[in-house]
Amino acid sequence: MSVTAAQGFTAAGVAAGIKENGNPDLALVVNTGPRRAAAGVFTSNRVKAAPVLWSEQVLKSGELNAVVLNSGGANACTGPKGFQDTHATAEKVAEALGDIGAGSVAVCSTGLIGVLLPMEKLLPGVDLAVSQLGPHGGEKAAIAIKTTDTVHKTSVVTGTGWTVGGMAKGAGMLAPGLATMLVVLTTDADVDGADLDRALRAATRTTFDRVDSDGCMSTNDTVLLLASGASGVTPDRAEFAEAVRAVCDDLGQQLIRDAEGASKDIKVEVINAATEDDAVEVGRSIARNNLLKCAIHGEDPNWGRVLSAIGTTRAAFEPDRLNVAINGVWVCKNGGVGEDRELVDMRFREVHIVADLAAGDATATIWTNDLTADYVHENSAYSS
Amino acid sequence: MSVTAAQGFTAAGVAAGIKENGNPDLALVVNTGPRRAAAGVFTSNRVKAAPVLWSEQVLKSGELNAVVLNSGGANACTGPKGFQDTHATAEKVAEALGDIGAGSVAVCSTGLIGVLLPMEKLLPGVDLAVSQLGPHGGEKAAIAIKTTDTVHKTSVVTGTGWTVGGMAKGAGMLAPGLATMLVVLTTDADVDGADLDRALRAATRTTFDRVDSDGCMSTNDTVLLLASGASGVTPDRAEFAEAVRAVCDDLGQQLIRDAEGASKDIKVEVINAATEDDAVEVGRSIARNNLLKCAIHGEDPNWGRVLSAIGTTRAAFEPDRLNVAINGVWVCKNGGVGEDRELVDMRFREVHIVADLAAGDATATIWTNDLTADYVHENSAYSS
Numbered sequence: 001m002s003v004t005a006a007q008g009f010t011a012a013g014v015a016a017g018i019k020e021n022g023n024p025d026l027a028l029v030v031n032t033g034p035r036r037a038a039a040g041v042f043t044s045n046r047v048k049a050a051p052v053l054w055s056e057q058v059l060k061s062g063e064l065n066a067v068v069l070n071s072g073g074a075n076a077c078t079g080p081k082g083f084q085d086t087h088a089t090a091e092k093v094a095e096a097l098g099d100i101g102a103g104s105v106a107v108c109s110t111g112l113i114g115v116l117l118p119m120e121k122l123l124p125g126v127d128l129a130v131s132q133l134g135p136h137g138g139e140k141a142a143i144a145i146k147t148t149d150t151v152h153k154t155s156v157v158t159g160t161g162w163t164v165g166g167m168a169k170g171a172g173m174l175a176p177g178l179a180t181m182l183v184v185l186t187t188d189a190d191v192d193g194a195d196l197d198r199a200l201r202a203a204t205r206t207t208f209d210r211v212d213s214d215g216c217m218s219t220n221d222t223v224l225l226l227a228s229g230a231s232g233v234t235p236d237r238a239e240f241a242e243a244v245r246a247v248c249d250d251l252g253q254q255l256i257r258d259a260e261g262a263s264k265d266i267k268v269e270v271i272n273a274a275t276e277d278d279a280v281e282v283g284r285s286i287a288r289n290n291l292l293k294c295a296i297h298g299e300d301p302n303w304g305r306v307l308s309a310i311g312t313t314r315a316a317f318e319p320d321r322l323n324v325a326i327n328g329v330w331v332c333k334n335g336g337v338g339e340d341r342e343l344v345d346m347r348f349r350e351v352h353i354v355a356d357l358a359a360g361d362a363t364a365t366i367w368t369n370d371l372t373a374d375y376v377h378e379n380s381a382y383s384s
Numbered sequence: 385m386s387v388t389a390a391q392g393f394t395a396a397g398v399a400a401g402i403k404e405n406g407n408p409d410l411a412l413v414v415n416t417g418p419r420r421a422a423a424g425v426f427t428s429n430r431v432k433a434a435p436v437l438w439s440e441q442v443l444k445s446g447e448l449n450a451v452v453l454n455s456g457g458a459n460a461c462t463g464p465k466g467f468q469d470t471h472a473t474a475e476k477v478a479e480a481l482g483d484i485g486a487g488s489v490a491v492c493s494t495g496l497i498g499v500l501l502p503m504e505k506l507l508p509g510v511d512l513a514v515s516q517l518g519p520h521g522g523e524k525a526a527i528a529i530k531t532t533d534t535v536h537k538t539s540v541v542t543g544t545g546w547t548v549g550g551m552a553k554g555a556g557m558l559a560p561g562l563a564t565m566l567v568v569l570t571t572d573a574d575v576d577g578a579d580l581d582r583a584l585r586a587a588t589r590t591t592f593d594r595v596d597s598d599g600c601m602s603t604n605d606t607v608l609l610l611a612s613g614a615s616g617v618t619p620d621r622a623e624f625a626e627a628v629r630a631v632c633d634d635l636g637q638q639l640i641r642d643a644e645g646a647s648k649d650i651k652v653e654v655i656n657a658a659t660e661d662d663a664v665e666v667g668r669s670i671a672r673n674n675l676l677k678c679a680i681h682g683e684d685p686n687w688g689r690v691l692s693a694i695g696t697t698r699a700a701f702e703p704d705r706l707n708v709a710i711n712g713v714w715v716c717k718n719g720g721v722g723e724d725r726e727l728v729d730m731r732f733r734e735v736h737i738v739a740d741l742a743a744g745d746a747t748a749t750i751w752t753n754d755l756t757a758d759y760v761h762e763n764s765a766y767s768s
Contacts, residue, residue: 044696046694046696046703047691047692076688076691077687077688077691077703077716077719077720078720079704079719079720079721082720113686113689113692114720114721115721116721215673217692219688219691288599289599290598290599290674290755290759290763291763294759294763294764297764298763298765300764302497304460304461304497307431307460307498308460308497308601308603310431311429311431311432311601312429312601317430322431332461334463336461336466336498337461337463337500371674371764372760373761376678376756376757376760377757378678379675379682380678380679381682
């Protein structure tokens with residue numbers, strides 16, 4: 001059900017011809033109200049795509065009428081012409097929907113960096129999408145934003161009389177600062193822009209921001225949350241925030257499970273850190289260690305590579321107090337050899353690494369993937 | 385000629401049986417004087433192997449009589465027993481050479497982390513090495529320190545009446561904080577410990593510290609420089625420093641060319657940075673971008689991945705003033721599309737990326753490799 005699970009939204013997904021293979025490549029999500037509150041979180045990459053620069057601007061009002069998303073081209077590093085194209089896309093959506101301004105239309109793009117979008121195909125595609133808008137269009141929208149994704153990703157959480165739903169795309173260039181991904185969440189809860197913003201930032205901080213498949217941060221990451229208020233229900237603030245977090249968490253997990261070329265999903269849990277920042281820094285260092293990611297691919301519980309990754313951080317710890325468990329076996333105790341590594345069962349897709357810093361009581365979990373020959377192939381065989 | 389190119393040194397390399405395959409695994413380098421000046425630089429990883437902790441201590445005197453090196457085991461994350469083993473190794477060398485103390489013997493180890501060394505094989509190996517010490521033993525010593533290296537690495541630079549020579553090992557876990565490598569340099573120049581230290585630190589800062597094959601920092605990195613004074617010549621300070629730099633640079637290049645699984649050597653040159661620190665930060669970010677490394681493997685001049693890597697740094701730059709050249713073709717100009725990417729010839733092993741930050745006049749060069757299926761295989765098929 002995706003972005004149309006909540007009342008007050010219509011959506012569509014069409015093939016505009018931006019992708020040469022004819023697959024769906026243009027999605028449209030429209031908030032039919034009565035409310036048009038919205039919040040957004042964007043990549044922290046300083047090289048931002050034109051649609052990110054545009055959408056950051058329009059979000060300042062705290063309101064959105066629509067979001068238009070294209071796959072088949074990132075419109076990043078495309079100069080003034082790229083920004084004009086984003087603007088023209090928003091204008092086209094506003095004109096086709098009628099009665100709204102371009103300044104209430106967010107734009108998201110994904111695909112190859114450094115290539116201008118084929119506007120002669122994209123703009124007619126907007127008309128086509130508007131003609132197909134409907135209250136059940138969420139799945140098609142989710143399909144139209146796929147790039148190297150093998151499946152489309154959607155999630156729905158239902159509260160008492162209200163719903164939060166969403167869609168996501170992302171498979172490569174997954175890293176903090178939001179992973180290479182586009183996410184649109186919708187809710188029919190009656191929530192204003194400030195509360196949406198609070199809930200969204202809190203949710204992304206511990207979900208998408210801790211999904212780090214390959215350490216590469218995108219130019220286009222965008223997560224939007226739109227509220228129609230169509231349910232007429234204003235939920236408890238904490239309950240609503242938890243629903244947003246749950247949808248983000250679910251979509252984040254789906255991104256990891258579909259990461260390019262991956263054969264393992266790795267949960268890196270850092271415990272007993274002095275601070276949450278320390279826990280995140282250590283988790284990321286472990287998650288980005290290519291040698292460890294290769295070892296996990298080979299089902300080798302190589303805890304020495306975990307320790308060498310921890311050692312590169314500034315976190316508080318004493319080397320001879322570090323403990324590491326892999327799939328429940330404490331293979332490293334007090335910085336040295338622990339339980340027998342032969343006891344570690346790594347046959348399954350999910351691998352759970354626990355790094356105990358013995359320095360406090362803060363914790364954080366980072367999700368990553370193994371490094372595989374398929375990842376290399378997928379990212380070297382053609383431009384993406 | 386390696387470590388015995390300079391007068392005043394003997395060396396040996398033997399098979400002590402530490403490696404199960406029977407290959408040479410123990411090297412010994414002895415300074416026969418008259419001077420015993422020495423300097424060392426060690427990994428900045430906070431998880432340091434026992435031999436690093438030991439050698440850092442003994443180097444405080446600014447003097448060394450000998451260096452003993454073993455492959456076949458890193459003696460890292462091995463607790464108090466590991467440190468006792470390092471101490472016992474130095475004691476054994478001192479006893480076998482006679483007339484010197486263990487406190488003037490540096491120890492270096494390389495191999496799998498988290499495994500105790502087979503001391504019952506290593507200690508007799510020291511006797512064997514001492515029995516084979518000779519003024520032409522440099523090559524054998526260089527061979528005995530190999531792990532996944534496919535070739536042994538040596539280098540010699542000759543001044544007027546004096547020589548600097550050296551050997552290195554390293555192929556994986558190559559990253560700043562000195563790459564996973566062991567390096568022993570020797571000179572017969574008559575130079576004291578303080579001057580050696582100055583020359584060595586200056587040299588490693590712009591050579592080994594800028595070799596970043598896979599972003600993974602080792603627990604065992606050690607670079608030692610020993611001076612025998614046997615030539616009786618005290619060279620000009622700048623001339624001597626340049627000779628040390630040249631040997632370090634040559635050995636660093638040899639490490640990159642032999643990096644595990646690599647098919648491309650990538651020179652990342654950052655120009656027009658506001659500061660040298662900015663240039664190094666940007667160079668490292670580019671060098672560690674897995675997606676870019678895959679693209680280079682695929683001979684794809686994917687400059688968008690260069691820009692997205694630059695964007696993750698704190699360096700001073702304006703996105704719309706960035707320029708990128710790949711093998712001499714400015715494929716990105718002013719943050720957007722530049723010259724035709726079809727003009728880029730990437731058939732050869734060396735790839736040259738220039739990132740122009742247009743923010744000042746500082747520069748730095750980082751060397752890295754591409755990311756290949758062979759790298760994944762070599763680091764997943766067995767524990768290393």
